[in-house]
Every structure is written in C-alpha cells, then in structure tokens.
Amino acid sequence: MIRHATDSDADALATLHRRCFAPRGERVWPAAEWAALFTNRATHCLVVDEDRLVGALLMQIGGDCADIITIMTDPAKQQSGIGRALLDAGMAHLPPLGVSRLMLEVAADNLAARALYTRAGFRPIGIRPHYYKRSGTDRVDALLLACDL
Numbered sequence: 831m832i833r834h835a836t837d838s839d840a841d842a843l844a845t846l847h848r849r850c851f852a853p854r855g856e857r858v859w860p861a862a863e864w865a866a867l868f869t870n871r872a873t874h875c876l877v878v879d880e881d882r883l884v885g886a887l888l889m890q891i892g893g894d895c896a897d898i899i900t901i902m903t904d905p906a907k908q909q910s911g912i913g914r915a916l917l918d919a920g921m922a923h924l925p926p927l928g929v930s931r932l933m934l935e936v937a938a939d940n941l942a943a944r945a946l947y948t949r950a951g952f953r954p955i956g957i958r959p960h961y962y963k964r965s966g967t968d969r970v971d972a973l974l975l976a977c978d979l
Contacts, residue, residue, distance in 0.1 A: 832919050835875035835886065840865040842883040843875075850902040856962065876919050878903075878912050885912040887920045889932075896924050898934035901943075908942070917950050925979050932979055935972040937962045944973070952977040 835843065844861040852858050867873045872892065878885035884907045888899040898920070903912045921932060935958065936943050952975040961972035 831879050832876055832915060833879055835868070835877045837865055837868050839875075839877060839883060840868070843877070843886055846883050846886060846902055846904060847900070849905055853905075856964075874920075874923065876916055876923070878916060885916050887916040889920055889924070891924070891927060891929055894928055895931045895933060896929045898932065901934075913943075913946055914950070917946065921950070921977070921979060930979050931976060933974065933976045935961070935974050938971040938973050947975050947977075950977065 840861040843864040844859060847864075848858045867875070867888070870890070872890045874889045874891065874896075876887045877883050884904040885902065887901045889896045890899055901913060901916060903910075903916075924932060932952075933955075934947065934952070936947060938944075938957075954973055955976045956974035958972040958974065960969035962970040964970060
C-alpha cells in the first residue's frame with residue numbers, strides 16, 4: 831500500500847535508507863534527519879508499507895518544480911515494481927499542487943534507476959562530474975534528469 835509518510839516513520843525510513851545506500855558506500859541519513867524533513871511543508875514523502883516500509887519516494891517542491899531527493903526500494907524487493915509504483919504515484923501527486931516539472935539526479939552507474947526514469951519520460955538536462963563518492967576514492971558522475979508533468 832502506498833501512503834504518505836508521517837513523523838512516526840522516521841526510524842523505518844532511516845533503516846530502509848541504510849539498507850539501500852550503505853552497501854554502495856554512500857552517506858546514510860539517521861532517523862533524526864528524516865524527522866527533520868517532515869517539519870518542512872515543501873517535503874512530500876510517499877512510502878510503500880507492507881507491514882514494514884519496503885519503498886519510499888522523497889520529494890521537495892519549490893514553485894512549479896519539484897525535485898526527487900531520493901527514491902529507494904528494499905534490496906530484497908527490487909525489480910518488483912515498487913520503484914515504478916512510487917514514481918507514478920509521485921508524478922500523479924504533484925500536478926494538483928501546481929507542479930509542472932519534476933527533476934532528479936541519478937548516479938551514472940545506477941543503470942536500473944536510469945532505465946526506470948527513462949521509461950517514465952525523464953530526459954537528460956545536465957551532469958555533475960564526480961558527484962557521488964563511492965568506497966575508497968572512487969567518484970561517479972550525477973546525471974541531471976527532468977520530466978514535464
């Protein structure tokens with residue numbers, strides 16, 4: 831079931847974030863950071879709840895544009911359609927709020943996410959060289975993508 835996240839989801843979101851991003855050597859957000867996000871009215875977070883959180887989409891709205899801050903699916907549930915369901919729900923959620931464009935950045939080496947975004951209508955608009963830090967000294971470019979809603 832997809833629903834709007836609440837303050838009480840902060841611990842579960844932190845756990846999910848850690849499961850998704852720590853193995854790639856990326857910084858993970860503790861529960862306090864997730865809780866702080868909910869104090870901002872521009873923040874919108876949708877979650878997939880299957881008796882525990884298995885997916886989440888975090889967006890922030892600024893005027894007629896929104897940014898996907900993160901989208902994550904529990905590694906054990908990847909390739910099951912959760913990411914696409916969250917993305918579709920997020921894209922449907924935004925136009926009634928006056929949002930006409932959705933933007934995001936994705937690691938160049940994240941081929942599964944790039945394929946998801948391409949299928950959803952996102953197109954490249956820029957690049958941030960060496961943006962994501964991986965384990966050791968490795969760095970990966972961030973591709974900037976946008977979709978008109």
